Amino acid sequence: YAATALAIIFTDLLTGVLIGFGLTMLKLVFKASRLKISLIDLPQDGEMELRLVGAATFLKVPALTQVLGSIPAGTTVHVPLNNLSYIDHSCLELLEEWGRANAAKGSKLLIESRGLKRRLEGRVRTNTGIGAAG
Known part of the structure; x- marks a missing residue:
């Protein structure tokens, strides 16, 4: 300002x-271009966590593709979304497509769905303010 x-x-x-x-x-x-992507081995054998911190936009699809390509076959991948401020449809579709494509190799993708709708829309809806019911 x-x-x-x-x-x-x-x-x-x-x-x-x-x-x-x-x-x-x-x-x-x-x-919109800041996204930290980390792949962490979990204590359970054959399980990893894909941590995404920031905004997962179409600008980060190539980086996310590269990380997903490095995951060994037969791995269960947990994707918590609690550190994302926003995820657009292209990144979400990439994750879902990777899960479908690698299911035949024994891989499994578990996306934490809590708060997904809010992160797709990019903001928290409230019940206060102009036009609020009540």
């Missing part, structure tokens, strides 16, 4: 607004 205000003060309104818009877009791209 400060950059926009300063740009408006030292240039003109249109330039300031455009600078603010550009900076906002950069911030959104930065947040």
Whole structure:
């Protein structure tokens, strides 16, 4: 906000607004492209956990594909979604497709479905505010 205000003060309104818009877009791209992917061996034999932290967007499909490709056949993979702020349909479909494709090799994919709808939509719905029932 400060950059926009300063740009408006030292240039003109249109330039300031455009600078603010550009900076906002950069911030959104930065947040949307941050995803930490870790594959962790669990104590149980033949089980791993795929930890995803951040926003799983289409920008991270290649990285996620590479990690999924490194999982040995016959492994049960747990995917908790509690550290994701957002997951888009392309990443979710990639996970589901990997589970279907590797089921014949004895692999199993267990996606934690708690909170999945909220993470797909990208925000928590509340019952307060304008237009709320009650």
